[in-house]
Amino acid sequence: MVLVNCREREFMKINLYDVFQSVWRLQGGNPIRSAYRSLLIAGFCLVSGCATHTVKSTSYTPAIQATENVSENLLLDVGIAVFDPGIDELSSSQEEIVNQDIRIAESQYVPFLLAETLQRTGNWGMVRVMPNTTSPMDLYLSGTILNSDGESMVLRVTVEDSTGERWYTREYEEATSRFSYEPTQKRQNDPFQTIYNSVANDLLAYKQKKVGIADVEEIRAISELRFAKSFIPEAFENYIDVDRNGEFELIALPSSQDPLLGRLRTIRERDFMFIDTVQDYYDTYARQMREPYDSWREQSFYETLELRELEASARRRIIAGGVAVLGGLAAATSGGDYVTQTGGAFGAGAGAYMIKSGFDKRAEAQMHRESLRELGESLENDVAPRVIDLQDRTITLSGTVEEQYEQWRKILADLYAYESGGL
Amino acid sequence: MNDFRRNFYVAVLGMLSMSMLGCQSVNQSASSSSSPPSVSSPSSSSTSTMPSASANAGGVSTQAELPAKRQTRNGNKSNPAALPQTSQAGQRSGVESQLPERDVTQPNINSGNEDNNNVYYDVLSRENKVNSAQETANGGNYSLDRLPGLGTGSGGVVSNSGRDSQGGAMTASERAAVLDQELQRGYEEFDGFILGERERAQAQNNAIGSSGSQASMGDGQGLPQTLPSAAAGAMGVESLSRPVSTEPRSEETFAPPSDIPNGRDDDVVARQLREAAMAESDPELREALWDEYRNYTGLEVD
Structure with a gap:
């Protein structure tokens, strides 16, 4: 059973299988049956030509909050990378309607919403969109936007921890309904909030199922030591090692009283402050982007739906018309009596008309494609400067901070040398 | 000579x-x-x-x-x-x-x-x-x-x-x-720099919030303005449970009470508490934040 969404947007149920069965049973050498079959096929195609088969889900998946109390030092900090806009993975048909600048804007917007979702669950420590990969976090999420057109969104998300162990890579797909764009709904949730909730729930489920307390402690220790090692490699290289698979192994733990470790913890706090500042940038960016982006998505939703319906309708009409023409011609030429020949001719004519209407639909679809492109350009003008501003600010701040870190690295190296008797 | x-x-x-x-x-x-x-x-x-x-x-x-x-x-x-x-x-x-x-x-x-x-x-x-x-x-x-x-x-x-x-x-x-x-x-300079940058970013954010709220009211919806974090709104709780505010958030800061030291030795959390308290326009909430600051930094609470 399939939910058929007609152009009038009235839902009705059609058992496609039953229809095909009934048509196919009309077989045999009876010419009347043969003509009737041709007409039935053509009629069915006409009916189906105005319909598109879209599976809609109106169920809302809430983000799950863990019920058990977890000590704060056992909460994993999560870093989310800016997503891959997925431009390299666009199909040729997608390339026509996907605006690359919007995808790039989304690649910064989507991880921010995901971070907000994960943070709100309370299941994790700090959840931040990461400006770069130099700050090791306990968990690291990266993703690719495979599709986003206002009507559906497809994401591929990869999760790995600070040891380098990949937890999983999964694809998430959600087709939203028009109700998600109702003003009251939009105010409360992002139209694709369910997809973020699903990612959050999967992450929690994996952690609860496969990651024990000892693992959490090891992950946290390794992320701290990786950070320390990035500042003073010679002082911390003996605590962690990299195995053949490129995963980090904990060899030993430094003393908690180690003054060098204390200094690095202090610096790491500063690193978190830096990441928090970048988070403020993303927050500003998301708020700037939200209104025009939601507006674009809403319009794109209807345009995409229309486009999909028209494309499907055009395709079906052309195919059905072709079949009807062939069937009609066959009946007209090889029919043994007048009725069959007349029926065949009538079927061929109907098929030809159907092919023509298919091409009309295709032209109409092209108009919607143009409309989508214009919508994209309109949003692009709005968000592209903001993306550039966000990137500029992030890169500038990262550069400044990195410069400061470089100086601290030198001081720490000298301190280590003095304190270890190297000088 | x-x-x-x-x-x-x-x-x-x-x-x-x-x-x-x-x-x-x-x-x-x-x-x-x-x-x-x-x-x-x-x-x-x-x-x-x-x-x-x-x-x-x-x-x-x-x-x-x-x-x-x-x-x-x-x-x-x-x-x-x-x-x-x-x-x-x-x-x-x-x-x-x-x-x-x-x-x-x-x-x-x-x-x-x-x-x-x-x-x-x-x-x-x-x-x-x-x-x-x-x-x-x-x-x-x-x-x-x-x-x-x-x-x-x-x-x-x-x-x-x-x-x-x-x-x-x-x-x-x-x-x-x-x-x-x-x-x-270096820490002090870095903290000052980062806090300054954060203040700038938050001021910009607040400015957007203000214009956003005005736009929202202009729609004639009469609904609560969207909170900054409601962009995600995963739980739909925070945006509904917070008090409705139709006024744009004030960007002015409020001087700390007399018993609060200059904060030069504050750590990150204390600085954040101080920053939040100084930015809070509601006197009761502000005092609560200062109490939290006092508790955290070990000062005597009135």
Whole structure:
């Protein structure tokens, strides 16, 4: 059973299988049956030509909050990378309607919403969109936007921890309904909030199922030591090692009283402050982007739906018309009596008309494609400067901070040398 | 008269050297007394410089312990028999046994001679410490390169006198202490920079929130304005449970109560609490935040 969404947007149920069965049973050498079959096929195609088969889900998946109390030092900090806009993975048909600048804007917007979702669950420590990969976090999420057109969104998300162990890579797909764009709904949730909730729930489920307390402690220790090692490699290289698979192994733990470790913890706090500042940038960016982006998505939703319906309708009409023409011609030429020949001719004519209407639909679809492109350009003008501003600010701040870190690295190296008797 | 002028100039130069070197080196006393710097006996030099070292050694080590350490160290170098005075002193002298010349042959602070083996100078020069000689004179106050946006340092080069005077008389632990202080100063500068940047970002954010709320009201919906975090709205709880505010968030800050210290030594959490309290326009909430700040920092709560 399939939910058929007609152009009038009235839902009705059609058992496609039953229809095909009934048509196919009309077989045999009876010419009347043969003509009737041709007409039935053509009629069915006409009916189906105005319909598109879209599976809609109106169920809302809430983000799950863990019920058990977890000590704060056992909460994993999560870093989310800016997503891959997925431009390299666009199909040729997608390339026509996907605006690359919007995808790039989304690649910064989507991880921010995901971070907000994960943070709100309370299941994790700090959840931040990461400006770069130099700050090791306990968990690291990266993703690719495979599709986003206002009507559906497809994401591929990869999760790995600070040891380098990949937890999983999964694809998430959600087709939203028009109700998600109702003003009251939009105010409360992002139209694709369910997809973020699903990612959050999967992450929690994996952690609860496969990651024990000892693992959490090891992950946290390794992320701290990786950070320390990035500042003073010679002082911390003996605590962690990299195995053949490129995963980090904990060899030993430094003393908690180690003054060098204390200094690095202090610096790491500063690193978190830096990441928090970048988070403020993303927050500003998301708020700037939200209104025009939601507006674009809403319009794109209807345009995409229309486009999909028209494309499907055009395709079906052309195919059905072709079949009807062939069937009609066959009946007209090889029919043994007048009725069959007349029926065949009538079927061929109907098929030809159907092919023509298919091409009309295709032209109409092209108009919607143009409309989508214009919508994209309109949003692009709005968000592209903001993306550039966000990137500029992030890169500038990262550069400044990195410069400061470089100086601290030198001081720490000298301190280590003095304190270890190297000088 | 010429003799008087010469003596006057020498005396002025001597005083200048004293002030620039912070009197940390035992041999500076020789220059201040207008005699050429020379190798002096550790005992006599340390004795003669103790008071001035106590007065000027700030930022390097505690005033009380610095002269004593130097005395021990110099004594070790000039008199190996004095090595096993304390185990710590022995370790230090062992670590620094590579640097005897720096202590024995003190260059003339006015002649500009450079001691290229000066480790402390090496550390500073590697880090491109470019502070004025005046800063150097005020207790070796080398600061880290300033963060862009905060202005650059005063430029110039570390004075020769600064290098000479400090490099020659510091133990490894003292150097470590100096570097630690550099780190601390770096933290402070970094914190100031980051907090300034965060304030800017949040002010911008608030401005967007204000315009957003106005736009929202302009729609005639009459619904609560969207909270900043409602972009995600995963749970749909926060946006519904918070009090409705139709006023744009104020960007002004409110002065802390009189019992709140300047916050110079605040850690990250305390700073965030302070920042939130100063930005809170609701007096009750603000007071609650200040109470939280007091609790966190160990101040007495009213």
